[in-house]
Amino acid sequence: MINIKIIGKGKDFQSLTIKGHANSNGYGRDLICAGVSSVVTGGFNSIKDVDNFQIILNEGYALLKAKKAISEYDEAVINTIITSLKTIEDSNPSFVKIEIL
Numbered sequence: 001m002i003n004i005k006i007i008g009k010g011k012d013f014q015s016l017t018i019k020g021h022a023n024s025n026g027y028g029r030d031l032i033c034a035g036v037s038s039v040v041t042g043g044f045n046s047i048k049d050v051d052n053f054q055i056i057l058n059e060g061y062a063l064l065k066a067k068k069a070i071s072e073y074d075e076a077v078i079n080t081i082i083t084s085l086k087t088i089e090d091s092n093p094s095f096v097k098i099e100i101l
Helices: 031-046 072-091
Strands: 002-007 015-020 053-058 061-066 096-100
Touching: 002 031, 002 072, 015 072, 031 053, 031 061, 031 072, 072 096
Parallel strands: 002 096
Antiparallel strands: 002 015, 015 061, 053 061
């Protein structure tokens, strides 16, 4: 199961944490993990003010944590990441769970 925890939204965004693996198929064939990884990697690479974030991207774990208020551009990037992850969750609720605080 991929567990995603989002704290804050919009200008009040604080963090996005992703842990786990979908295990929907064998290693290298898991399309759900590949989808989540693609969304997160592409999104994190699109962050403009990287100095304003703690960014960690490892196998089975990702973190995006704001250090201060975020720009409108980075807010749009984060909202796009979240919308894409929600779309994956909607299609695969047995493998992806999002918690928004």
